[in-house]
Amino acid sequence: MATESDRDTVYRLRHDVYGCELHQHAVNHAERLSDSLDRFNVYIVVCIHDEIAGFISVTPPGHESYSIDKYLDRNGLPFPIDDGVYEMRLLTVLPSYRTSRAAFLLMYAATVWIWAHGGVRIIAIGRNEVFEMYRRVGMRALGREIRSGAVTYQPA
Numbered sequence: 001m002a003t004e005s006d007r008d009t010v011y012r013l014r015h016d017v018y019g020c021e022l023h024q025h026a027v028n029h030a031e032r033l034s035d036s037l038d039r040f041n042v043y044i045v046v047c048i049h050d051e052i053a054g055f056i057s058v059t060p061p062g063h064e065s066y067s068i069d070k071y072l073d074r075n076g077l078p079f080p081i082d083d084g085v086y087e088m089r090l091l092t093v094l095p096s097y098r099t100s101r102a103a104f105l106l107m108y109a110a111t112v113w114i115w116a117h118g119g120v121r122i123i124a125i126g127r128n129e130v131f132e133m134y135r136r137v138g139m140r141a142l143g144r145e146i147r148s149g150a151v152t153y154q155p156a
Helices: 004-022 104-114 128-136
Strands: 041-046 050-057 085-093 120-126 138-146 148-156
Touching: 004 041, 004 050, 004 085, 041 104, 085 104, 085 138, 104 120, 104 128, 128 138, 128 148
Parallel strands: 085 120
Antiparallel strands: 041 050, 050 085, 120 148, 138 148
8 A cells, every 4th residue: 555655756657657658637847746536545556676666546435526527427327326436546557567467466456455445346447548458357348438538447
């Protein structure tokens, strides 16, 4: 589990990947990227030689929003958003580790953490390029295309 001191590194890495590399967010002078969900999100990190190689964020239920709320109307989902729904988001692996098992380990760790905390459904948003990876861990597309070609997933 990420510590409070890991969060600054995570925010910097988010800026590097989602701002500088993928251009999904604006680059900023602070070189950090975070949002309102970070007040209650849980981060899981994978470290190699004491360096963060990747991370994933889990949004637990009981708060005002999930990241999917920016893109989809909850009333249009084929399931209720209740206390059993958790969101997996920001699956990020640094470029030098993308051929490793880091992404799988992060998704596995997040899933185990969610089930251990009472989760019964996991939702996620991802780019089309990573859909196959989500499918391999048991998620399926809802068939909802949203901004930038992202797809919403849920367990099969």
